[in-house]
Amino acid sequence: MPNLAGPAVIAGAPGPAGHARILGIGGYRPERIVGNDEICQAIDSTDAWIQERSGIVNRRFAGPQESVVDMAESAARQALDHAGIPAGLLDCVIVATITHPYQTPAAAAMLAGRLGVTAAAFDLGAACAGYCYAMSLANDLVRCGTATYVLVVGVEKLTDFTDFTDRGSAFIFADGAGAAIVGPAAAAGIGPAVWGSAGDQWQVIQQRVPWTELRDVDRPEWPNLVMAGQSVFRWAVWAMAPVAREAMTAAGVSPDDLAVFLPHQANMRIIDALAKQLKLPEHVHIARDIADAGNTSAASIPLAAKRLLDEGQARSGDLALQIGFGAGLAYAAQVVTLP
Numbered sequence: 001m002p003n004l005a006g007p008a009v010i011a012g013a014p015g016p017a018g019h020a021r022i023l024g025i026g027g028y029r030p031e032r033i034v035g036n037d038e039i040c041q042a043i044d045s046t047d048a049w050i051q052e053r054s055g056i057v058n059r060r061f062a063g064p065q066e067s068v069v070d071m072a073e074s075a076a077r078q079a080l081d082h083a084g085i086p087a088g089l090l091d092c093v094i095v096a097t098i099t100h101p102y103q104t105p106a107a108a109a110m111l112a113g114r115l116g117v118t119a120a121a122f123d124l125g126a127a128c129a130g131y132c133y134a135m136s137l138a139n140d141l142v143r144c145g146t147a148t149y150v151l152v153v154g155v156e157k158l159t160d161f162t163d164f165t166d167r168g169s170a171f172i173f174a175d176g177a178g179a180a181i182v183g184p185a186a187a188a189g190i191g192p193a194v195w196g197s198a199g200d201q202w203q204v205i206q207q208r209v210p211w212t213e214l215r216d217v218d219r220p221e222w223p224n225l226v227m228a229g230q231s232v233f234r235w236a237v238w239a240m241a242p243v244a245r246e247a248m249t250a251a252g253v254s255p256d257d258l259a260v261f262l263p264h265q266a267n268m269r270i271i272d273a274l275a276k277q278l279k280l281p282e283h284v285h286i287a288r289d290i291a292d293a294g295n296t297s298a299a300s301i302p303l304a305a306k307r308l309l310d311e312g313q314a315r316s317g318d319l320a321l322q323i324g325f326g327a328g329l330a331y332a333a334q335v336v337t338l339p
Contacts, residue, residue: 018143018145018184019143019184019185019186020142020182020185020188020189020190021182021183021185021188021336021339022135022180022182022189022190022336023083023084023085023180023185023339024079024080024085024180024339025079025082025180025181025302025305025306025338026074026075026077026078026081026082026178026179026180026302026306027075027078027176027177027179027299027303027306027307028071028072028074028075028078028178029176029293030060030061030062030063030066030071030175030176031060031063032061033058033060034059034060034061034174035047035058036051036171039170039171042165042170043164043165043166045167045171053171053269054171054172054267054269054290055268055271055288055290056171056172056268056291056294056295057291057292058291058294059173059174059292059295060174060176060293060296061159061175062157062159062175066157067157068095068097068101068155068156068157068177069107069110069111069114071155071157071175071176072095072107072111072153072155072179073114073115075177075179075302076111076151076153076179077115078179079151080151082181082339083339085149085183087115087117088116088117089148090112090117090119090150090151091119091141091148091149091150092119092120092121092149092151093109093111093115093117093119093150093151094122094124094137094150094151094152094153095107095111095121095134096124096125096126096130096131096133096134096152096153096154096155096298097125097156098156098298098327099155099157099158099161101160106122106123107123108121108122108123109121109122111151111153115151119151124137126328126330127298127326127327127330128266128300128324128325129264129325129326129330129332130297130330131152131154131178131298131299131300131301131302131324132195132322132323132324132332133324134152134153134154135182135190135193135322135334135336136193136195136334137150138150138152138182139193139334142184149181149182149183150181150182151179152179152180152181152182153177153178153179154179154296154298154300154302155176155177155299156175156176156296156297157175158175158295161222161224161225162225163208163225166224166226168229169226169227172227173225173294173296173297174294174295175296176296176300178301178303178305178306179302180339189336189337190337191247191250191253191335192247192250192251193333193334194247194250194332195330195332195333196330196332197328197329197330197331198331201329202327202328203228204228204232204235204329205225205226205228205232205326205327205328206225206327207223207225207226208222208223208226209221209223210223211223233269235325236267236270236274237270237273237274237277240333241277243323243331243333244278244321244323244333246333247333250335251334251335253319253335255284256281257319258281258319258320258321258335259283259284259315259318260284260285260286260305260318260319260320260321260338261275261284261285261286262305262320262321262322262323263275263287263323264297264300264323264324264325265294265296265300265301265303265304266325267290271286285314287301287304287307287308289303289304297326298324301322301324305320305322309339314338315338316338316339317337318337319335319336319337319338320337320338321333321334321335322336
């Protein structure tokens with residue numbers, strides 16, 4: 001098994017660092033399935049055009065009263081059960097989301113309360129890269145001894161912030177939650193993160209207006225998400241392949257060592273283009289959950305991982321390359337061992 005740990009000692013730590021890995025995974029998909037024909041009722045488009053542009057056939061929408069915290073709780077309880085870890089052992093709860101409707105309190109604190117724990121809890125706002133960001137933090141917390149068990153959740157209710165009359169984005173976004181338990185391990189199971197941001201391009205995916213403008217009664221424009229699709233596509237295809245390769249190098253693995261590729265489920269054409277650039281061998285299973293789930297931002301990678309495990313296309317112990325990228329423009333990648 002390749003060593004995914006990087007250096008054996010963390011600078012400034014009181015002693016040798018331990019190892020961490022993903023111990024369990026969970027997911028929540030809302031009940032309502034929405035096909036392209038329904039989306040096309042509000043935009044000038046067709047099922048064929050949407051599938052050609054994005055690969056999306058269906059997506060899931062949460063119910064009107066279903067919250068980010070509700071979905072996160074369902075995914076978290078599955079992950080705890082899968083890991084065999086009682087909630088009371090959690091030391092930290094990290095929720096990656098950009099759609100929790102409260103500036104405060106954090107969704108993570110509310111989730112910790114639902115789970116009956118007093119663990120450290122905070123939200124992380126890195127959009128589609130949020131799950132990979134949170135996974136890196138959880139890995140470091142466990143390795144340096146700050147925490148023993150960390151709950152990582154990626155969750156979005158993007159339908160609250162989607163303009164369903166915008167032909168460029170109405171068909172893309174969806175809702176869901178994915179969760180993972182990160183804890184100590186005898187060998188490294190989470191590789192070093194290769195992460196960063198291209199903040200000079202922040203305008204290509206953004207909230208239409210800031211929250212403060214909602215105070216202006218003369219401009220009651222809801223802060224929907226807007227996206228320059230072609231700019232995002234070019235950036236993702238050409239800038240993310242080198243990041244993925246660097247993550248493999250940092251973990252000491254090659255494409256031949258991988259069993260699974262878990263890219264953010266942004267667009268089927270982006271997924272296929274990245275796989276081609278990385279020259280992934282035929283034996284590598286490529287997550288294409290977007291076809292039936294849409295783009296769930298921070299939730300997309302854990303949801304895709306759970307589907308591959310549930311369907312037998314991935315197995316416990318498989319090496320997976322995961323990479324998230326999106327608004328910010330933020331990105332992160334690491335190699336992990338599947339639970």
